[in-house]
Amino acid sequence: MSLSNLPLNALRAFEAAARQLSFTRAGMELRVTQAAVSHQVKALEEILGVPLFRRLPRGLALTEEGEALLPVMSDAFRRIAGTLDRFEGGRLREVLSLGAVGTFVTGWLLPRLADFRAAHPFVDLRLMTNNNRVDLAGEGLDLAIRFGDGAWHGTEAARILAAPLTPLCSPEIAERLREPGDLMRETLLRSYRLDEWPRWFATAELAAPNIRGFVFDSSLTMAEAAVQGLGVGLLPGRMFGRQLRQGQLARPFAAEVTLGEYWLTRLKSRPETRAMAAFREWLLAEAAEG
Template sequence: MRRHLPLNALRAFEASARLLSFTRAGLELRVTQTAISHQVKQLEELLGASLFRRLPRGLVLTDEGLALLPVLTDALDRIGAAIDRIEAKGTREVVTVGCVTTFATGWLLQRVDRFKRAHPYIDLRLLTNNNRVDIAGDGLDLALRFGDGSWHGTEAIHLLSAPLSPVCCADVAGRLRKPSDLAQEFLLRSYRAEEWPLWFAVAGAPCPKIQGPIFDSSVAMAEAAARGVGVGLVPTAMFKNELASGRLLRPFAAEVPAGSYWLTWLKSREVTPGMRAFRDWLLDTLRAEADESEEVRDAPASRSKANTKAKPRAKANAAKKRTR
């Protein structure tokens, strides 16, 4: 049988137990010390147990009080959180996303504020990793990862292709004239050993013996390359800022399609409204940016056509002037 206990008495006990003072509890709850003492006494009578030992210098919780306090604190916190959600006129949802660090720093973090503005009711929790992720074990709703899209038991949506290309600092780039020159440099590696051989095959040069350090993150590899440690093979689409600033250079244009970025989640996981909102925002943003890039690429051609059309008109105008 569920016992009905007065909420005011429970709040009075929780505040008194937390502060170990009826007086301070009264100040916090904006009632008198006498009212707090009376409410706690009422609760003790209903429970048939003493919750405090009242000493000349203050209060001490009994074993019963110590057992009740954490349960009551948690319950009051939950009530407060539910009220906050109702007052915010919408149920908040936590969406936990695991993300390979390269995609987080190279793309997501620059745009995540847009998602927050569009979906203020979603609390996004971002956990970065080195692309080795256990969605269920890590408690993830979604995972942004690099690969071929084939992960057992998961749904996967293709997001962005990310071919690999060498990058290095300016001093190292100054020594490189052709792909075979890379044989004289430290070649920084990921744990995927096939990447450099694939790149050399595309570049049309023999692959040298690779002895450079091994990295579990393209971000760390790119940083080492920028500091002159060697030449890294990274998804350059994720390092546009470093390339634009000249901190990293691409000594050769050849690139190898070693994988893509994917949004994944467990097939057994029910897709929540928050998960769906993040997925749709991600796809819409990537699609919009791809359209903008296409327009930028087409713009010079359009201007060229306009100029081509303008020239005959200019010639015709000049001819008219000569005949006048």
């Protein structure tokens, strides 16, 4: 059967009536009369040569054919609506799926996103946060912002900025920290990268203590634990400027260690779209300005 023989209004009438199981409610949704919906559905049934509804004394029930047609029609109209919604200002907005480390999103990206939207209104940004473990292909991402050394198999990486790690803690704990050696008496909060504290102590010219205690897979969670006085976290201070300014966190020592940087990555096999290029150029320019 040719699609040209299927009237759009009849398909819309069927989809609404099938969801509502009522010609009356479908008519209210479509802003037409109950009789118009019934007429459109009957015309569709005649074209298809099968009944789509069983007319009951108190409503409607879908036939087997109607049950098969409903999800197809609902998906089709949803996709049409989604595409039409992307038209704005005489041009089609492009979807950009971005995965990013949650620490970077809250500490650096979010305060700048309004500027990106103003500069590139055609980009429909979809943002997913993670804890630095991301699968670009498996998660259907166009781009991902990661923390590390920039070497990920099959990806192209552009350096965004450095984020040295430094001890952060509550102001109450900071009051009793006079020199780095005082940390030996404190609970040291750890990430799953177990070499971080030993390398920081080496920078401070101290041997690292035997570190036991909480292990976190997110700097955001570790920072909140530090705010609540559970210990001292080794964190990218640049990403927690707001908490430092508000006095929720304190930085007792200047010593810091660089174990990685933030990178914008994409699969080498993924062609760069206009939206991807716009975000990359904007992001790197913002980072260059500090």
